[in-house]
Amino acid sequence: MASSTLKGKERAIDLVEEELSHSDSESGSESDASSSSSSSGSSSDSDSDSDDEPEITKEYLDSLLAKAKENALKRQQEQQEDKEEEILTLEAEPPSMPSLDPGNLPTPYLNLDREAATSSKLDPEVLKAQKAVVFSAPQPPPPPPELNKDGKPITKREKKAMKKLTAGPDWFNLPAPAEADLPRLHREVEAMRLHNQLDPKRFYRKEEGEGKGIKGLPKYFAIGKIVTSNTPFNTGSTDNLTRAERKRTLVDELVDDAEARRYAKRKFNDLQTTRGARGRGTLQTRQAARRGKW
Structure with missing residues (x-):
């Protein structure tokens, strides 16, 4: 019995190797592989029935066949994709413009932000210096009073009358x-x-x-x-009439x-x-x- 079981396993392994070799061949060999697998399946069934081999079942062989078919289909699809591939030659991309990075620039004199004039962005030291300059600067003297013909200052009534003249x-x-x-x-x-x-x-x-x-x-x-x-020859014209x-x-x-x-x-x-x-x-x-x- 032991010798018979070993022979049955060897036969099954040989059959699986044959199926894999047939799946790597062309698409036309798929029918041959299916016929051989069916014949091998029938022979294995007959052997298993004759020898009573419970270890190698039909389900196991069917799973092996399904895996072999899947591998064959995948390889066929890969071959078709390789045939359908087209080589597209694209033009070389133009050289990209260099980045215009000026580097670190000094702070601008004008700030165009909407919140530029808020007190939160103004430098307090600068404000203090400006206020100190304003308070320290002397105020301009008041203008001298306007005088009339007699040398006396003009009154409010005279100023009002002068405004009405023009x-x-x-x-x-x-x-x-x-x-x-x-x-x-x-x-x-x-x-x-x-x-x-x-x-x-x-x-x-x-x-x-x-x-x-x-x-x-x-x-x-x-x-x-x-x-x-002044006319060219000092003669009368529409703009320059004689006396x-x-x-x-x-x-x-x-x-x-x-x-x-x-x-x-x-x-x-x-x-x-x-x-x-x-x-x-x-x-x-x-x-x-x-x-x-x-």
Whole structure:
């Protein structure tokens, strides 16, 4: 019996080695391995039945076959993956930029953090030094008082009156004209306000003070003067008039203009005709026009 059991074990080992060798071969040999395993299984069953070998069972052989099949499938998959592999050649990556590390920098003079001005971030020693400098510095002396023409200090009432003389620095200290000059300036301003009558093709907006006399004048205003310019040959031009061509007032300049004079004369005649048609000595003609023709 002992010799028979040894022979059965040797046969089983030989069969397993044959199965492993067949699984390493090509995929076509799998069918042969299965047939040989079936035949070997049948022969082993017959031997086990004949010799009564309880140690080598069918389950043990089935487990060995399953392991062999798994190993064969794994090797086939590896072979297929090796065949399907494609070699991809990638371009060399460009050299990376070096890191811009400036190193240790001194503390900046300006701190742009939102909490930069808080007392927690300010140096207390610096604050003490600043306060000491502020307190130790002498205060500037008070400015000397303003003096009037007589050499006396100006009173508050005089300062208030002086403020009313000009429009202030925001308006370039535009002066307020004196009351004695208002009639003369009123004529000049009225002549400028009649500029819409000089050119029939230009229309201007009516001003607030127009038609109100001297009371309609603005509080602060001034009439400028054209500064003479040096012409190439010291001759007269629109910017540099000769003394004979210069006029004293704006009205004289407008009257001297030939085109403006012609237009003003035509408008004057039109007004005179309309007024003359309704004026003195026209009653009979108007009554005759009202009568019937029959």
